[in-house]
Amino acid sequence: MGENSQHELPANEMYLQTLVVLSAICTGAVLLQNWSSILAAMKGRNDPIETTPLKLLVFRRNYLSVYLLNMLGDWLQGPYLYPLYRSYGLSVADIAQLFVLGFMSSAVIGTFIGSLADSFSKYHVLAFGRIFGGVATSLLFSVFEAWMIREHYARYAFSDTDLSDTFAMCSFWNGLVAILSGGVANVAVDVFGLLAPFILAVYVFFGAFMIIILTWPENYGDKLENNGKIESVFTSLAEGLVYIKKDYWMFAIGMTQSLFESAMYTFIFMWSVAIEAAAGDSANIPFGIIFASFMV
Structure with missing residues (x-):
């Protein structure tokens, strides 16, 4: 029991340390990206809260x-x-x-x-x-x-x-x-x-x-009313298909989004499976x- 705990702690610490390092890098990138806005806010110029x-x-x-x-x-x-x-x-x-x-x-x-x-x-x-x-x-x-x-x-x-x-x-x-x-x-x-x-x-x-x-x-x-009734969902879908047929770029954007979502959903399912297979015991992950x- 004690031996297992000694092996589990470093693994959990590794996951936590990875999160801390990634968070620090991301925070630095956000600050760097918005550095000019931050400096302006610190000097009291162009404060987005005051101007909104x-x-x-x-x-x-x-x-x-x-x-x-x-x-x-x-x-x-x-x-x-x-x-x-x-x-x-x-x-x-x-x-x-x-x-x-x-x-x-x-x-x-x-x-x-x-x-x-x-x-x-x-x-x-x-x-x-x-x-x-x-x-x-x-x-x-x-x-x-x-x-x-x-x-x-x-x-x-x-x-x-x-x-x-x-x-x-x-x-x-x-x-x-x-x-x-x-x-x-x-x-x-x-x-x-x-x-x-x-x-x-x-x-x-x-x-x-x-x-x-x-x-x-x-x-x-x-x-969209017709004789006091809202236009049916099927009619709206049909009109959408007509627009997609007329505009190639709309079709291309839709296909790109669909392929991206497919890859993302595959990852959403597989990441837990892969980690469980590598670790061997999902209860301690x-x-x-x-x-x-x-x-x-």
Whole structure:
């Protein structure tokens, strides 16, 4: 027992040291990239907070609070989804099918699935969970941005530059949240077990839900009406296909994005499998720390 612990500690320290080194390099790169802006802010010139209208600041903070809480809830689940499935006794092939189900449902929303009976096997319950998880992922990366863009232009009439800056802030803070989520998930698993990050994510999502209920007005985007009815989704999809057919570059961008996403999703599944195969025992692997290193 003692001999095993002596061998485990250096490995865990290596993962943590790797995270620290990568974080230091990334921090230095960010500071170097924004050095001129930092110097200007230190001298009291061109302070972005002072020059930004109060209404835009309030709007951004409100949106970012909801957006980042939802992203945090999603990121918390990332490092330990594969180990959780393994703890249920599923094979790598079964887990691969579950991941594919999630990715497919993220692209194509299937019919509504009714309540689950006790007669369903554990694999089928997890499969239904992955389908709903995929649908939730699709909504996560679309509806919040759609609401923000609509509010940005229709309600407040902010400029295109302001919108670009808002997206830049979302990207930057989302990266920090992803790194933080890996460390938080790792500590939660060490203290409370494999289910801890997923339970914590529920509370995080609930916090975002309460902010939305209390502060967000409803908007429906651009409605294309025909005799008082919203144009069907299928008609919108058909029009999208027509635009893609007319514009080669739009098709090229779509294919490039699809190929990139395919490679990324393959990595999302395989990194845990590869590390488990190399280490030999997934119970002692700090998946959260490794995940945080990838996010850096």
